[in-house]
Amino acid sequence: MANRSETRDGQLDPDLSAIMSERRRLINLAYRLLGSLSDAEDVVQETYVRWYAMDPARRDAVESPGAWLTTVAGRICLNLLGSARARRERYVGEWLPEPLPERREWTDGVTADPADRITLDESVDMAFLVVLESMTPVERVAFILHDVFRYAFAEVAVIVGRSPAACRQLASSARRRVRESQVPAGPTSAQAGIVRDFKEAWAAKDVSALVGLLDPEATVVADGGGLAGALRRPITGRERLADACLNVARLAPDQTLLERTVNGRPGLVAQRDGVTVTVFAFRVAGGRITHIWAMRNPEKLRPWTDGDRGGVRVSAGRRGDLPVGR
Numbered sequence: 001m002a003n004r005s006e007t008r009d010g011q012l013d014p015d016l017s018a019i020m021s022e023r024r025r026l027i028n029l030a031y032r033l034l035g036s037l038s039d040a041e042d043v044v045q046e047t048y049v050r051w052y053a054m055d056p057a058r059r060d061a062v063e064s065p066g067a068w069l070t071t072v073a074g075r076i077c078l079n080l081l082g083s084a085r086a087r088r089e090r091y092v093g094e095w096l097p098e099p100l101p102e103r104r105e106w107t108d109g110v111t112a113d114p115a116d117r118i119t120l121d122e123s124v125d126m127a128f129l130v131v132l133e134s135m136t137p138v139e140r141v142a143f144i145l146h147d148v149f150r151y152a153f154a155e156v157a158v159i160v161g162r163s164p165a166a167c168r169q170l171a172s173s174a175r176r177r178v179r180e181s182q183v184p185a186g187p188t189s190a191q192a193g194i195v196r197d198f199k200e201a202w203a204a205k206d207v208s209a210l211v212g213l214l215d216p217e218a219t220v221v222a223d224g225g226g227l228a229g230a231l232r233r234p235i236t237g238r239e240r241l242a243d244a245c246l247n248v249a250r251l252a253p254d255q256t257l258l259e260r261t262v263n264g265r266p267g268l269v270a271q272r273d274g275v276t277v278t279v280f281a282f283r284v285a286g287g288r289i290t291h292i293w294a295m296r297n298p299e300k301l302r303p304w305t306d307g308d309r310g311g312v313r314v315s316a317g318r319r320g321d322l323p324v325g326r
């Protein structure tokens with residue numbers, strides 16, 4: 001007897017295949033809306049649960065299953081974004097988006113699509129995701145759906161429960177925030193070279209080289225979530241940042257830095273005994289590093305642990321100190 005997902009000749013049910021083919025697009029959408037791959041996967045799972053909770057007659061009556069799935073996933077994300085604001089008010093320290101797991105090295109700026117799940121483009125860049133966090137939930141949903149996924153405002157209106165004109169205004173406001181935060185990043189290959197130089201200067205404890213690679217107003221933000229040692233507040237200034245790197249380098253010379261793609265850009269991953277303890281994302285502009293985002297919350301880093309030992313040894317405090325000082 002054929003199961004529900006197969007036809008009598010053992011082939012995948014074409015209706016099921018069509019529905020499941022939407023999964024990657026839904027994951028792409030939900031990650032950009034929530035900044036968390038684990039939450040995105042939960043949203044997509046719940047979306048499919050709701051689809052199959054309908055009786056077959058109702059499912060057959062849906063004219064466009066893809067549109068139905070997108071509407072449901074978008075509304076779930078909108079609700080989660082509203083509740084997330086309250087949760088983040090209680091969050092210990094700074095909150096940063098969950099970095100996409102990527103175990104392969106970057107070479108001369110060439111990056112790969114992690115686990116073939118998330119399409120890499122500027123809309124998953126860490127700097128872009130951080131800007132999204134400054135938007136209201138409905139702004140973020142309207143902007144991502146229209147500007148990134150190219151949904152018409154009439155379609156966006158159905159999802160967010162606003163008029164098309166209101167959605168247009170929301171997306172325009174969000175677009176303005178993005179424009180105000182953007183700076184020319186330069187070729188990815190150039191960014192890779194600067195990040196590599198930073199890694200090597202850190203390992204060599206070369207303070208002058210570190211200072212030369214950092215913008216005068218370079219800023220670091222860390223996310224430990226109360227579960228790993230991290231800065232409670234951002235710090236700014238290249239001298240402070242460079243000195244802090246050296247202080248940490250003296251504390252724990254037992255950590256390895258790996259060159260890894262972090263949300264489509266050259267980044268670094270710090271491991272100890274094969275366990276990822278920090279993922280660093282960088283913003284490079286004008287030939288210098290302007291921002292470093294250090295993700296240390298272990299709940300966000302579990303997918304990154306792969307036991308890879310290849311890399312340059314540097315330190316990261318024995319008690320979980322952020323490798324840029326306290």
